[in-house]
Structures are given as structure tokens and as C-alpha cells.
Amino acid sequence: xxxxxxxxxxxxxxxxxxxxxxxxxxxxxxxxxxxxxxxxxxxxxxxxxxxxxxxxxxxxxxxxxxxxxxxxxxxxxxxxxxxxxxxxxxxxxxxxxxxxxxxxxxxxxxxxxxxxxxxxxxxxxxxxxxxxxxxxxxxxxxxxxxxxxxxxxxxxxxxxxxxxxxxxxxxxxxxxxxxxxxxxxxxxxxxxxxxxxxxxxxxxxxxxxxxxxxxxxxxxxxxxxxxxxxxxxxxxxxxxxxxxxxxxxxxxxxxxxxxxxxxx
Amino acid sequence: xxxxxxxxxxxxxxxxxxxxxxxxxxxxxxxxxxxxxxxxxxxxxxxxxxxxxxxxxxxxxxxxxxxxxxxxxxxxxxxxxxxxxxxxxxxxxxxxxxxxxxxxxxxxxxxxxxxxxxxxxxxxxxxxxxxxxxxxxxxxxxxxxxxxxxxxxxxxxxxxxxxxxxxxxxxxxxxxxxxxxxxxxxxxxxxxxxxxxxxxxxxxxxxxxxxxxxxxxxxxxxxxxxxxxxxxxxxxxxxxxxxxxxxxxxxxxxxxxxxxxx
Amino acid sequence: xxxxxxxxxxxxxxxxxxxxxxxxxxxxxxxxxxxxxxxxxxxxxxxxxxxxxxxxxxxxxxxxxxxxxxxxxxxxxxxxxxxxxxxxxxxxxxxxxxxxxxxxxxxxxxxxxxxxxxxxxxxxxxxxxxxxxxxxxxxxxxxxxxxxxxxxxxxxxxxxxxxxxxxxxxxxxxxxxxxxxxxxxxxxxxxxxxxxxxxxxxxxxxxxxxxxxxxxxxxxxxxxxxxxxxxxxxxxxxxxxxxxxxxxxxxxxxxxxxxxxxxxxxxxxxxxxxxxxxxxxxxxxxxxxxxxxxxxxxxxxxxxxxxxxxxxxxxxxxxxxxxxxxxxxxxxxx
Numbered sequence: 043x044x045x046x047x048x049x050x051x052x053x054x055x056x057x058x059x060x061x062x063x064x065x066x067x068x069x070x071x072x073x074x075x076x077x078x079x080x081x082x083x084x085x086x087x088x089x090x091x092x093x094x095x096x097x098x099x100x101x102x103x104x105x106x107x108x109x110x111x112x113x114x115x116x117x118x119x120x121x122x123x124x125x126x127x128x129x130x131x132x133x134x135x136x137x138x139x140x141x142x143x144x145x146x147x148x149x150x151x152x153x154x155x156x157x158x159x160x161x162x163x164x165x166x167x168x169x170x171x172x173x174x175x176x177x178x179x180x181x182x183x184x185x186x187x188x189x190x191x192x193x194x195x196x197x198x199x200x201x202x203x204x205x206x207x208x209x210x211x212x213x214x215x216x217x218x219x220x221x222x223x224x225x226x227x228x229x230x231x232x233x234x235x236x237x238x239x240x241x242x243x244x245x246x247x248x249x250x251x252x253x254x255x256x257x258x259x260x261x262x263x264x265x266x267x268x269x270x271x272x273x274x275x276x277x278x279x280x281x282x283x284x285x286x287x288x289x290x291x292x293x294x295x296x297x298x299x300x301x302x303x304x305x306x
Numbered sequence: 307x308x309x310x311x312x313x314x315x316x317x318x319x320x321x322x323x324x325x326x327x328x329x330x331x332x333x334x335x336x337x338x339x340x341x342x343x344x345x346x347x348x349x350x351x352x353x354x355x356x357x358x359x360x361x362x363x364x365x366x367x368x369x370x371x372x373x374x375x376x377x378x379x380x381x382x383x384x385x386x387x388x389x390x391x392x393x394x395x396x397x398x399x400x401x402x403x404x405x406x407x408x409x410x411x412x413x414x415x416x417x418x419x420x421x422x423x424x425x426x427x428x429x430x431x432x433x434x435x436x437x438x439x440x441x442x443x444x445x446x447x448x449x450x451x452x453x454x455x456x457x458x459x460x461x462x463x464x465x466x467x468x469x470x471x472x473x474x475x476x477x478x479x480x481x482x483x484x485x486x487x488x489x490x491x492x493x494x495x496x497x498x499x500x501x502x503x504x505x506x507x508x509x510x511x512x513x514x515x516x517x518x519x520x521x522x523x524x525x526x527x528x529x530x531x532x533x534x535x536x537x538x539x540x541x542x543x544x545x546x547x548x549x550x551x552x553x554x555x556x557x558x559x560x561x562x563x564x565x566x567x568x
Numbered sequence: 569x570x571x572x573x574x575x576x577x578x579x580x581x582x583x584x585x586x587x588x589x590x591x592x593x594x595x596x597x598x599x600x601x602x603x604x605x606x607x608x609x610x611x612x613x614x615x616x617x618x619x620x621x622x623x624x625x626x627x628x629x630x631x632x633x634x635x636x637x638x639x640x641x642x643x644x645x646x647x648x649x650x651x652x653x654x655x656x657x658x659x660x661x662x663x664x665x666x667x668x669x670x671x672x673x674x675x676x677x678x679x680x681x682x683x684x685x686x687x688x689x690x691x692x693x694x695x696x697x698x699x700x701x702x703x704x705x706x707x708x709x710x711x712x713x714x715x716x717x718x719x720x721x722x723x724x725x726x727x728x729x730x731x732x733x734x735x736x737x738x739x740x741x742x743x744x745x746x747x748x749x750x751x752x753x754x755x756x757x758x759x760x761x762x763x764x765x766x767x768x769x770x771x772x773x774x775x776x777x778x779x780x781x782x783x784x785x786x787x788x789x790x791x792x793x794x795x796x797x798x799x800x801x802x803x804x805x806x807x808x809x810x811x812x813x814x815x816x817x818x819x820x821x822x823x824x825x826x827x828x829x830x831x832x833x834x835x836x837x838x839x840x841x842x843x844x845x846x847x848x849x850x851x852x853x854x855x856x857x858x859x860x861x862x863x864x865x866x867x868x869x870x871x872x873x874x875x876x877x878x879x880x881x882x883x884x885x886x887x888x889x890x891x892x893x894x895x896x897x898x899x900x901x902x
Contacts, residue, residue, distance in 0.1 A: 404678035409666035
């Protein structure tokens, strides 16, 4: 398996080199939304005398920069790509090979994140300067962050795959994708740090997987959790990841049956 | 002039007939848009749960702004971007020649040939949001204000049009202009908040290079009573200038495409 | 002599092509300074076409045919020379000019794929400001000539290549242009469809009197439709005159093919033996002596002769000779 991954990496890196510019541009999408909301919350915070609900302007900045980094590192576009591939008829050849199609997208995903990481950090540095951020975390926050971001990325990826399998039945999953994006928009901590949301919405957020992809790792990174809370969050992420993997296996198997019934 | 209107009607009706064939898609599009607008309003409500003003903007004024954002977005996705997307492909594949063979102004053809009629629904939904906001604002909106509002909307559309036209003209010289367009679409997100909340560099770029900021904020400012006739006139002058420059750039690009000497 | 519909004088087109060598260093260099290569596509051609003519533009790929058509339809500005079409300078792209002509490009489609052709036609009607009555008449006539009835209301996407070509033709002629430039109109079509398109073009020219200038590298197109042919190679006009005369000038011989019952002996006495197998031989004989040589062959071979045929040389051979001559031939007077 390691050898396969190594080969895939080599091949994909060459392919990705052709799209260097697009890759960096795509990174812009990860950044714009958090910056916009940061600017808005800064305005709100200023109107309220410098802080809102325990978040100072500097805290907001730290949160949203953390969110930017987390958002970037957990990006997964497999639901879109999968639908495209099926429509183009490119899924069948992949199914003929003894390698699960999932692995191709893992490699693509990783390569993009690695190649765009440096430009991302550069931009984050600029934003940090613009909004005068001060980091208030401890060293163990960073330690906790490592497993957290890995779990988050994996979770985001698996959710993407579960949605992707909807293609087998719906062919065009544009609406499903939008539904997912908008739900994530509300409940993943993009609009506001979770503790600033109305209580009812907070409860929903913690019951859905989306917060475990974005808001939670972001809070850990910015140093806004206690050790106990942090560990609890990690458990929550692991639980959701397991659920997602189970859901995925189920959906994939059912989907393949549907696919071959229709005539792959 | 009448001819151009009749042509436009022909473009719109053929496109509409085509889209009607895919009824399900249309309904889904509307549903998606409702979802998007609904969640955006939700976001604004959550923010205003913690404050009564943001940089001087009250909640009803923000709602109006959000509505204007979707009106401008809807307008541009309805009319100009479908045509411009096809244009880039035409230049690449060589079918732009067919436009050049027609006895019609090429800029007109290239900007309006294709519509995405369903996006008109986005525009209407945005307008509905604006009206809801206006009701909340409470005070009477006078005729003068309404006129200025409409004018600044038109100017806003024209500004965004100029930018898109400029970008698309670049495809005469550079092949991969889609990337630039992607940057543009990324920046348009920023239009959902008033342009004055952003740091200076962003504010400036959103008022000039990517004029979505000013296109959305200006009409909302009119409603908020922060823009007077003079400001609208200045905006208008700037718009006319920008459209003029973009059109000149287009003509230049076309000349280079046909090998005309400068 | 009437005023020509197409009047071309010393028309010239030079393309500037950027040159890029491969390799990393060259890529960097090209950012700083671009290297250009000049490609001479059309090198000073002159000709005139009268109303109602059907003229064929012959030449191998890259000869400059398409470039010439693009200049005559106003798509390209020439580097030198002059031209008028229907009394207008094409690249000024005046409204009257654009309304009076059409350019059909064989391998490219101008119709919107997702909607039925009939709908695209309606759009074109508005663009060309065709009055309703005339539109109906023209559409009916084109539908009849091209057998479009079953095709008009299906999305263009769903038509076969041949069907799409027919519909594209109709689209280009809806505004009843006085001049039609056809660029490789039968490219990619099967034999029967090629024949149908050729018959259509001939019929259309008859009925409407439109002047037609068509380019092709299919000889059959030209032979079927054009009495007059212009040969272009390397951007230079090599021949302009009647097709029949061309054959006579370039290939003043006839081709006699004999099949014998026994072995083919030495037939050099009868003419230029260009090929032979065990039982057959192909002999080129001067045109004027074709009859006499044929009679001699029949007489002297007697019952050895199983079959004999006398033909003009294939037109491809003729044209090939024109291409390889590379110098313009003196214009044959009509």
C-alpha cells in the first residue's frame, strides 16, 4: 500500500504542477470568507466597546485566522469531483482496478494542501498584522492541535465521500452540495464562534459533525480551550469520524449495487 | 435601438424555453437560492443578536444591503456572466468569428447573447429582501430616494459589467483567464457586508478594481440616507468613465484579434 | 463587363507567430523578450469574381485559402493590398456588407447546441432584421432543398454530423446573402452527404443567383460545382481559369488502360507506359493522338486484348502538377 501511495504521489505531483496557479488561486477561496466575517465582527466588537461575549477584537482575529488555517487544511472537494467523474464515465475504469477510487483523491487532496500551505501561511501573517493579533495559547494547545486537525481533515474528507455517493442515485448532486455547504455555514462556526451563537443553535452545532471539522480545531489552535475541554473535543471528533466511515462503507456498497444495476 | 431590443427579446425567449425544459432544475435552483439567502439573513441576525449597530449600520439597513447584494449578484449572473463564459470558450475554439460575421455590434452580442433566466429569480428574491428591510427601516422612502436607489443599482451593475468585460477581453491575449475570473468571484463574497467595515486596502480594491463593494454599498447607503445627489452623480460619472474604458479595451482586443493595425 | 462582386488586388497577409524554444531557460527569456517569426500566409493575390459565378479555391492545407476567405468576409485585416466585396471593403464591417454575405465554416458550428435549430433561426432572423414574409419564404425554400423538416425541432445536440451540416447551411443562408463563402463545406461528411450538399449548392446558386466562392481540398467538390477554379499554394495564386482548360494545359495526355489475355509485352511503341503488371498496363498518350493510338492498340493486339479503357487523367494528378509547378501559370482566357 505504501508503494502504491508513493507512486500515486509522484504521478499526482506532476499533474498538479500543471495547475500551480489555479491551486494557489483556489486557496483564496479558503481565505476570503473568514476575513470578511472577521472584519464584520471587528466592527461589531468596536461598536460594543472592544469585546463581545468574552471575545476581544484580538480574540476574534485569532479565531478567524485559526479558522482560515483549519478551513484550508480540511478542504475536501471530492463530492464535486466524484459527480463529475461519474458523469464523464471515468469511474468505471477506476473500479476495474484493484485500488479503491478513494485513494486517488486522498493523494490529490494532500498534494494540494501541501503545495499551498506556504502561501497560505504568508497570507495569514499579513492578516494577522492587519488585525493586530495576539496569540493567547499555551504549548499544549499546539500539541492537541495536531491530532485534532488530522481528525478534522479525515472527517471532512469522509463527509465529502458520503455526499459523493449520493451521485449513484441522484446523478446531479448540486442541490445536496449546496445544502451541505449552507448547513456547514451556519453550524460549523463560520458565522461566529460557537459560544456567540444563540443557545438553541449551539446545541444543534454540537450535535452535527460540521463543528468538529472547523470550529473545534480552530478553538484549540487559538488557545481558547482548557485541557479537559480539548481532550473531550478530540473524543467527539473521533466519534464522528467513526460514524462517518461506517456511513461511508454502507453508502458505497449500496451505491455500487445501484451503479451496476443501472449499467456501469 | 428597437432592433437591439428585439434581438434581446429573441435571446431571452430561446433561453427561457430551453430552461423550461428542465423544470426540475429550475425548482431546485430556486430552492437552493432560498436556502442561501435564508442562511445569509440568519448570519446577519446572529451578529445583530450581540449589537444594535455595526459601523453605524442598523439591522434593517443591513438587511437592505444584503438584499442589494443578491440583486446585483442575480443581475450579473442573469445577464452578463453566462455570455462572458461562453465568450472565453469562443475565443479559444475559434467560434468568435461567427459573432464577427453578424451585422450587429460585437460588444452587444458578446455581452447579452446568452442569459440564465432562472437567475432572475435570485434577483427577485434579493428585491424581496430589500423590501423587507425597507419595511423594517420604517421611515417613508421618498420618490427622490427611490430614484437614487434605482440609479445607483444601475451604476453598480454597470461597474461590475465593466470589470467582467475587462477581464474577459484579456482572453484575447492570455489563454487562462478563468483564473482571474475565479479571483473575481472570490472577492464578490465581500459584498455581503458594507464596504466600510473592511481594512483600507480591501476597501479601496472593492471600490475600484473589484467594484462589487461599491456596487452593493452605494444603493444601501442611499436607503440609509447617507448618500445625496452629489454622491450619486459622482458615482454615475465614475461609472460612465469605467464603462467607457472597458469598452475601449474591448475594441482594442478585437482589433488585435482581427489583425487590424492599431 | 459587369462590376465584379469580389475584387481582389495584391492581397497580402502576414502572421506574427511567437516563437518559443523548449526548456526552462528559454521560458524565462521569453518573459523578457519575445521572439517573433513572420509567416507569409497570402502573398499578393489578385482576382475578380462576377455575379452568379461559382468559383472553387483549390490548394493543399496551409495554402492560404482560409486566410483569404477570412479577409474577404471581414474577419481579418490584410497586411497589404485591397479588396472589395459587394462594393464594400470587408474589414470595415459595415452593416450592409455583413447583411449581404455569409461565411460557412465546415468544421465549426454557430448554432447553440441545446436548443432546436428553429429557435436559433428565429434569433438569426432578428439579428439580420429579415422581414417576416421573406423569412418564411426563404426558410420554406431551404427546408425543401435540404430536407430539413424532421430536423428543425430537435435540439442541435441530437443531430448527426450530416444533419447538423445541413442545418448550419440553412442558418447561414437565412438572410439570402448575395455572396456565400464556403470554407471546406463537405469536410468530414460521408460520400452520400457530400453529394447532397454539392447538389444543394448548385441548386441554390441556380435559384438565387448568389455568387459562391468555395474552398476545398476534395477534388470532387470542385469538379461537381465549379467551372472556374483558382489554385493557391504557399499563398501564391498559381492558376485562375476554367477547370477544363487546366486539365488540358497541365496534363495534355489521356490515359489508356489495357488488360491482356496473356503476358504484357513491350508496349513502349504505343506511348509512355507508366505502370504495368502481368496482364495489365497503363499508357499515357498525347491527347490529340488518343484516338489513333487506341485504334492501333486494338488492331495490333487483336484477340490478346481483353479490355481497354480511355480516360482523362484523374484531376488529382492534374492539380498535383499545378502544385508542384510553384509558379503562376498565365491566366487562361475564358
